[in-house]
Amino acid sequence: xxxxxxxxxxxxxxxxxxxxxxxxxxxxxxxxxxxxxxxxxxxxxxxxxxxxxxxxxxxxxxxxxxxxxxxxxxxxxxxxxxxxxxxxxxxxxxxxxxxxxxxxxxxxxxxxxxxxxxxxxxxxxxxxxxxxxxxxxxxxxxxxxxxxxxxxxxxxxxxxxxxxxxxxxxxxxxxxxxxxxxxxxxxxxxxxxxxxxxxxxxxxxxxxxxxxxxxxxxxxxxxxxxxxxxxxxxxxxxxxxxxxxxxxxxxxxxxxxxxxxxxxxxxxxxxxxxxx
Numbered sequence: 001x002x003x004x005x006x007x008x009x010x011x012x013x014x015x016x017x018x019x020x021x022x023x024x025x026x027x028x029x030x031x032x033x034x035x036x037x038x039x040x041x042x043x044x045x046x047x048x049x050x051x052x053x054x055x056x057x058x059x060x061x062x063x064x065x066x067x068x069x070x071x072x073x074x075x076x077x078x079x080x081x082x083x084x085x086x087x088x089x090x091x092x093x094x095x096x097x098x099x100x101x102x103x104x105x106x107x108x109x110x111x112x113x114x115x116x117x118x119x120x121x122x123x124x125x126x127x128x129x130x131x132x133x134x135x136x137x138x139x140x141x142x143x144x145x146x147x148x149x150x151x152x153x154x155x156x157x158x159x160x161x162x163x164x165x166x167x168x169x170x171x172x173x174x175x176x177x178x179x180x181x182x183x184x185x186x187x188x189x190x191x192x193x194x195x196x197x198x199x200x201x202x203x204x205x206x207x208x209x210x211x212x213x214x215x216x217x218x219x220x221x222x223x224x225x226x227x228x229x230x231x232x233x234x235x236x237x238x239x240x241x242x243x244x245x246x247x248x249x250x251x252x253x254x255x256x257x258x259x260x261x262x263x264x265x266x267x268x269x270x271x272x273x274x275x276x
Contacts, residue, residue, distance in 0.1 A: 001025045002072060002120065003094030007198050008135070008189070010041040011235045012091065016242070017045070017065045024085060028071040032097065033199050041196055042067065072116030082123040089242050090124055092117065092134040095165075098200060099139060102161035113165035117172060125180045133241050136170055136186040136259065138227070139163035151188070151251075151259050170259060177257035184256065185241050187234075190263030194231030202226070206274055216274060225267035237262045 001016075003009040004025025017023045025045075029038050039050060046059030051069040054077060059065040070077050072094055096102075096112040117134070124132050140155040140163050158164045173184040193203045209216045218224075237260070251258045 001091045001093060003027055003092075003135075004045075004067065005029055005038040005041050006093055006097075007194075007196060008192060008231060008234055008238075009091075009093040010045065010196055011194070011231050012093070012238055013045050013065065015232075015235045015239055017059075021064060023065045024087065025065065025067045026070045026081070027067075027094065029069055032101070037196065037199065044196075072119055073111060075119045075122075078119050078123050079126075082127045086127070087129060089131045089133065090120070090129050091238060091242065092120055092132065095135065097162070097198065099160045099162045101200075102165075106161040109161045109165040113162075114168050114172075117169050121172060121176045121182070125176060125182055129182065131183045131185065131242070132173070133185045133187065133238060134169060134173060135166075136188045137163065137166045138188050138190045138261070138263065140167045140170070140188065148265060149188075149261060149263075151261055174252075174255070174257045178255045181256060183247055184258075185247070186257075186259040187238065187241070188259060188261045188263075189234060190227040190229045190261070192229050192231050192234050197231070202273070218270060218274070222269075222271040222274070224270040226270060226273070227263040227265065227267045228273070229262065229264045233264070234262055 001009050001012055001023065004013050005027035009025065013023055013025050029035055045065060046061055047057050047067045048060050051057050051067065053069050056066055056068045059067070068081065070081065072078065094116065096108045102109050138149065139160065140158060141149050141153060142157040142159050142163065144153055155167055158167055170186050173186055176182045177184045193201065197204055206216055247256050247258060249258050250256060
């Protein structure tokens with residue numbers, strides 16, 4: 001699991017290591033937001049100290065979870081890792097997150113989300129990985145007005161470099177599926193929330209403002225609808241993808257590539273959300 005100290009990655013680790021799975025997590029522990037939250041997530045999974053770069057740590061009191069601090073941009077380190085282990089399924093959740101951040105730091109999204117994903121695709125291809133599941137995003141739909149979003153809707157009009165990088169991931173994954181028969185499953189997430197959530201996401205931003213008696217920043221006078229999805233529903237969907245043999249469907253017959261939306265399916269008006 002890449003991005004295993006991230007929000008969704010942490011919950012997926014918790015879910016999988018509770019079963020009869022051998023789980024391996026990696027994360028570069030970058031400082032896009034307060035790293036203390038990432039270390040708290042690691043500690044909750046039994047990783048009780050801050051790892052050095054490249055260091056593998058076995059979870060305390062566990063015999064089925066191992067963590068390594070590693071960056072996807074480190075092609076040699078990634079290759080070495082895949083040389084040491086034969087991973088049955090790879091779940092790629094690591095990414096430079098944040099739509100608004102991508103407006104001021106676009107280069108980081110090319111380096112991490114596109115370059116890092118290419119390195120991962122290459123090692124999965126070389127090591128004949130049986131399945132690669134990767135995180136895409138509902139942001140690929142851009143300003144599409146038709147709701148609910150469908151996987152076959154147009155996604156060629158992104159409005160941020162974050163969305164562009166996720167669309168690139170989908171195209172790259174399809175190419176590797178077509179050229180090398182690598183089974184790939186893309187998951188478009190819709191505004192995930194829950195315990196240990198990212199501090200730059202709406203629930204945390206709004207709650208912090210309310211607690212501190214500060215104004216809440218809203219856009220378009222609050223006339224926005226968001227499909228909030230509880231993190232455990234996301235994790236449940238990923239687990240089904242992992243444990244179900246093979247591909248449940250192919251978007252193009254004969255090419256082992258598919259994309260799924262994972263969302264609640266019932267958008268909430270932003271002002272109602274703030275009131276709650």
